Amino acid sequence: MEIVRFSSVEAKSAQYWILLGTLVLAALVGYLAAHHMDVEGHHITGMSNQIVWGVPHVVAVFLIVAASGALNVASISSVFGKVDYKPLARLSGLLAISLLIGGLIILVLDLGRPDRLIVAMTIYNFKSIFAWNIFLYIGFIVVTAIYLWMMMERKMNRFTRPAGFIAFVWRIILTTGTGSIFGFLVARQAYDAAIMAPLFIIMSFAFGLAVFILVLQASYAWTRRPLGDALLWKLKILLGIFVAAVFYFVLAYHLTNLYATEHHGVERFILLDGGVYTLLFWVVQMLVGCVVPLVLIFVKPFSQSRQMVSLAALLVIVGGLAQLYVIIIGGQAYPLVLFPGMEESSSFFDGVVAQYTPSIFEILLGVGGVCLAMAIVTVGVAVLEFLPESLSDKALKLESATP
Amino acid sequence: MPYTLDTQEVDTARRSFTRGIVALGGLAIAPGVVLYHSAEAKPANQPVSGKQRWGMLVNTNVCQEDCDACVTACNEENGLWSLDRPATDAQWIRKLHVKDRQTGHVTSLPMMCQHCEHPPCVDVCPTGASFRREDGIVLVNKHTCIGCRYCMMACPYKARSFIHEPLQDQLPHSPRGKGCVESCTLCVHKVDRGDNNTACAEACTKDGHQALVFGDLNDPDSEISKQLKRHGGSQIRADLGLNTGVRYQGI
Amino acid sequence: MAELKQSMLVSRIAHSRFLWLAVIMVTCVSMIRVFAGSPENIPPPKGKYSEDTVCVEPVEIMRRRHFEYILDHRDKTVIEGIRTKQYSLIGCIDCHITPNERGEYARYSEETHFCASCHLFTAVTIDCFQCHADRPEEAVRTTLDLSGTTAWFLREVHERLQLDVLVQ
Numbered sequence: 026m027e028i029v030r031f032s033s034v035e036a037k038s039a040q041y042w043i044l045l046g047t048l049v050l051a052a053l054v055g056y057l058a059a060h061h062m063d064v065e066g067h068h069i070t071g072m073s074n075q076i077v078w079g080v081p082h083v084v085a086v087f088l089i090v091a092a093s094g095a096l097n098v099a100s101i102s103s104v105f106g107k108v109d110y111k112p113l114a115r116l117s118g119l120l121a122i123s124l125l126i127g128g129l130i131i132l133v134l135d136l137g138r139p140d141r142l143i144v145a146m147t148i149y150n151f152k153s154i155f156a157w158n159i160f161l162y163i164g165f166i167v168v169t170a171i172y173l174w175m176m177m178e179r180k181m182n183r184f185t186r187p188a189g190f191i192a193f194v195w196r197i198i199l200t201t202g203t204g205s206i207f208g209f210l211v212a213r214q215a216y217d218a219a220i221m222a223p224l225f226i227i228m229s230f231a232f233g234l235a236v237f238i239l240v241l242q243a244s245y246a247w248t249r250r251p252l253g254d255a256l257l258w259k260l261k262i263l264l265g266i267f268v269a270a271v272f273y274f275v276l277a278y279h280l281t282n283l284y285a286t287e288h289h290g291v292e293r294f295i296l297l298d299g300g301v302y303t304l305l306f307w308v309v310q311m312l313v314g315c316v317v318p319l320v321l322i323f324v325k326p327f328s329q330s331r332q333m334v335s336l337a338a339l340l341v342i343v344g345g346l347a348q349l350y351v352i353i354i355g356g357q358a359y360p361l362v363l364f365p366g367m368e369e370s371s372s373f374f375d376g377v378v379a380q381y382t383p384s385i386f387e388i389l390l391g392v393g394g395v396c397l398a399m400a401i402v403t404v405g406v407a408v409l410e411f412l413p414e415s416l417s418d419k420a421l422k423l424e425s426a427t428p
Numbered sequence: 429m430p431y432t433l434d435t436q437e438v439d440t441a442r443r444s445f446t447r448g449i450v451a452l453g454g455l456a457i458a459p460g461v462v463l464y465h466s467a468e469a470k471p472a473n474q475p476v477s478g479k480q481r482w483g484m485l486v487n488t489n490v491c492q493e494d495c496d497a498c499v500t501a502c503n504e505e506n507g508l509w510s511l512d513r514p515a516t517d518a519q520w521i522r523k524l525h526v527k528d529r530q531t532g533h534v535t536s537l538p539m540m541c542q543h544c545e546h547p548p549c550v551d552v553c554p555t556g557a558s559f560r561r562e563d564g565i566v567l568v569n570k571h572t573c574i575g576c577r578y579c580m581m582a583c584p585y586k587a588r589s590f591i592h593e594p595l596q597d598q599l600p601h602s603p604r605g606k607g608c609v610e611s612c613t614l615c616v617h618k619v620d621r622g623d624n625n626t627a628c629a630e631a632c633t634k635d636g637h638q639a640l641v642f643g644d645l646n647d648p649d650s651e652i653s654k655q656l657k658r659h660g661g662s663q664i665r666a667d668l669g670l671n672t673g674v675r676y677q678g679i
Numbered sequence: 680m681a682e683l684k685q686s687m688l689v690s691r692i693a694h695s696r697f698l699w700l701a702v703i704m705v706t707c708v709s710m711i712r713v714f715a716g717s718p719e720n721i722p723p724p725k726g727k728y729s730e731d732t733v734c735v736e737p738v739e740i741m742r743r744r745h746f747e748y749i750l751d752h753r754d755k756t757v758i759e760g761i762r763t764k765q766y767s768l769i770g771c772i773d774c775h776i777t778p779n780e781r782g783e784y785a786r787y788s789e790e791t792h793f794c795a796s797c798h799l800f801t802a803v804t805i806d807c808f809q810c811h812a813d814r815p816e817e818a819v820r821t822t823l824d825l826s827g828t829t830a831w832f833l834r835e836v837h838e839r840l841q842l843d844v845l846v847q
Contacts, residue, residue: 066593066606073515074589077577137575137590137607140806145574148555155554155578211668212548212584361586363539363664364679368527371539373519373586380515475759561760569757570810597822598812600769605810620762 029112029420031177031410034248041407044247048400055393058386059134067137070387075379076357081135083349084391087232088128088398089162089203090225091345093196094233096121096169098260099176100196103189109259109423112413113241114189118173119405120237121196122166127398129162131390154205161199168195177410200226207352214291215356220281224274228345231267235341238264240402242335244412253418254331261334265322268341272315275348287365294359294378295351302355305347314344354381469622481545481564482614483645483673484629485652485661486537491639493536496523498640501631502540505615507599518589518604520612521628526679535679538628538640541566541587541612542664543673549579549588558609564645564673565614575607584665587611614642614673645673720791722777735765745771768807773815784818 034041062070072079099114099121101107133139149156172188175181204225210216238260245252279296282288295306321327321337358379363369369376406412413420470476502508502521510517521540527533543566549558550566557573560566568579568588580588588611595605601617604610615626629640643652655661661675727733734741736748752766764770775793778784785792787808790799794813798805812819 063607067590068511068513068516068592073592074518074580074586075515077580077590137577137609138573141572141574144555144572145576148572150550150553150556152551153554153578155552155576159554206578209552210548210582212582212665357581361584363524363585364526366529368529369524370527371522371524372514373522373539374515375522375524375539375586470760472762472764475755475761559758561758563760567757571753571757594809597819598810599819600772600812600816603810603812608810616760620760 029413032414033410034407036407045403048396051396052393055390058389062386070384071382075374076381078353080383080387081131081390083353085128085131087346087349088124090229091232091236092121092124093200094229095237096196100193103185104193115411118169119411122169123398123401127394131394154209158202161202165199168192200229220278227270227274231271232345234264235338238338251415251417255418255423256416261322268318291359302351306351309347310344313340476561476563478562481645485641486676487639488535488537488678490637491536497631497635498538498628501627505627506602516592542585545671548582552578552582565616568609570608573608721796722779725774776814784814787813
């Protein structure tokens with residue numbers, strides 16, 4: 026394999042500045058929405074004492090999970106020694122850092138007291154997985170930045186492999202931590218499950234790769250750099266495998282729950298009569314986010330089209346957001362069981378399914394976080410040499426295979 | 429005058445307890461420490477200690493279905509004013525109606541923070557703002573609460589409320605404000621004052637139901653310990669092993 | 680020649696950025712003084728702390744370091760349940776926030792509030808009174824006699840009006 030030449034994107038075209046301007050503007054609007062929530066209090070959002078985490082958390086958790094997944098492409102090259110993926114490693118690292126920052130900003134801005142961020146950074150309760158996550162997230166940014174440095178500085182190249190290994194281990198621990206936020210909630214019917222951590226890891230593989238594929242295709246199309254079929258097919262097949270793996274874990278989670286009578290209530294709620302959550306689960310998460318992408322990836326003639334790869338990646342992201350919506354909000358909407366087998370009622374919404382309608386402010390905050398992440402990528406590829414000049418089959422010496 | 433009465437009560441309690449100890453004999457472990465058990469108001473300059481564990485006993489057999497005196501008393505004592513937004517208004521104590529699907533039997537009971545010995549809210553709080561005081565009262569240190577609401581996700585009893593709007597006219601002994609999480613404090617300001625009771629329990633007694641008994645679970649001579657010893661009392665979600673400070677009879 | 684030098688000097692002073700900065704600063708400070716209200720408008724404290732001392736510590740120390748005392752006491756109260764009065768915020772408010780001649784207690788959002796008067800002048804932002812009562816219990820209770828929705832509505836109106844006043 027020849028030495029791949031990297032170069033920064035020239036930030037001269039009008040399109041570049043329109044793209045960056047739009048992203049920054051959207052991020053700013055998100056910030057203003059959050060500021061409004063902070064001034065008025067959370068009662069202007071859809072969140073309540075029943076649904077304490079809403080759309081901002083769905084988007085933030087998606088971004089954080091996708092961030093660790095986006096780093097996988099780099100890990101495949103430096104940890105598992107697949108040289109074909111090496112040209113993609115830098116973008117993989119940049120995307121990982123950007124997505125994580127976007128997600129964290131959302132989480133911070135949604136706090137009841139965002140002005141006390143300094144408290145969260147200085148006082149820790151080490152029994153809390155949340156406190157651990159603060160370390161894991163900041164550490165992830167540092168570790169990935171060092172990893173990028175090792176990759177991009179020729180003198181440091183020999184350390185790429187150990188740095189990549191540390192980053193890989195770190196990201197596995199990080200996603201375990203994110204999944205455990207829910208896995209450790211013993212009292213909630215929908216969460217108390219050890220499978221949450223591995224489920225989140227495999228979700229991160231799928232969502233991260235889907236985001237990576239979209240960003241890769243977009244940046245190569247918009248900068249008019251060649252992107253060959255062979256590499257895209259490899260990524261596509263990988264995405265298909267990850268989506269199938271997510272399907273397997275979701276299946277295992279629900280089958281385990283269905284076996285225990287204790288969990289029949291919550292399973293019935295998600296799978297049968299949970300209204301919007303049931304709809305999101307079956308139609309968006311399972312059909313749109315799982316079955317359709319698998320068809321697009323593996324079944325001819327869809328599998329021969331580059332556009333279908335983009336579409337499959339997009340649908341995986343849509344399905345992923347739906348999956349997190351069902352897990353996070355659906356899990357809270359189902360009432361806590363204080364007295365198993367009894368009917369409960371009170372002035373505090375005991376025993377009833379909690380209502381939740383996301384407000385425009387929450388949605389703007391979520392979109393703002395995504396746009397901030399993308400803005401960082403847009404600036405990043407223009408400032409440093411993240412993108413190879415060519416990813417054509419010829420340049421990569423890959424056989425142009427058709428699926 | 430009330431002060432004198434208190435002292436007499438304390439003295440009686442102490443005397444009878446000492447008699448009990450003597451009668452039991454054998455238990456010759458550090459009489460000084462044992463004497464400390466008596467319900468004596470803590471001096472204001474002394475920190476609370478683990479010698480006490482404050483708790484509450486709810487007798488659901490006498491709790492009236494249509495009565496919410498405890499809820500009203502709590503709201504007034506702590507300045508919890510309804511903003512007519514039920515989904516976001518704070519509720520530290522609520523009346524819960526539990527109906528047996530099989531028999532149709534309805535039990536009515538107050539539900540609030542259960543002041544667990546191993547509180548999940550304390551475990552998950554990233555900044556340690558959610559904490560358990562030495563004397564067993566679970567509180568939120570609102571100076572370090574960042575409003576992440578993870579404790580609300582973790583609490584098995586839905587005992588906590590988030591403050592969803594800017595507040596005004598808080599009572600001096602009950603500071604509360606936008607962006608923090610809060611819950612029943614077991615009337616910690618009254619406990620520290622030496623009232624030896626909570627607003628809800630006082631209201632219940634005043635209404636003649638006497639379904640609520642507040643007291644020191646560590647003091648075998650306290651009313652709550654005696655009743656628990658005689659009639660027993662169960663924990664809600666005992667399966668979670670949290671060792672709650674609030675116990676229920678008749679469920 | 681001397682005249683020329685003098686006029687140059689004058690023009691140099693007139694064009695000096697430092698001078699304009701100083702003018703702006705003096706104006707701002709005097710405006711703050713005007714807005715902050717003069718100490719005469721602030722009702723005096725209830726009384727002396729003890730026979731010998733005016734406040735819980737010598738006044739000079741309290742002016743500069745009251746926050747340290749309050750902060751230290753805060754954690755002792757919340758975490759350890761120590762309820763001594765000397766450095767408690769309730770103690771400060773009870774003594775310092777007294778009614779004016781019309782019998783009204785100032786809120787922290789008003790410049791005649793003991794704490795606000797100085798914090799406004801020194802441009803110190805605190806968040807104590809987002810949660811803590813800014814007036815003694817008897818003053819809070821009078822506002823609370825109106826309960827429920829009406830009180831909330833009135834408070835809301837009150838708050839909006841006050842905000843407008845501050846903005847103006």
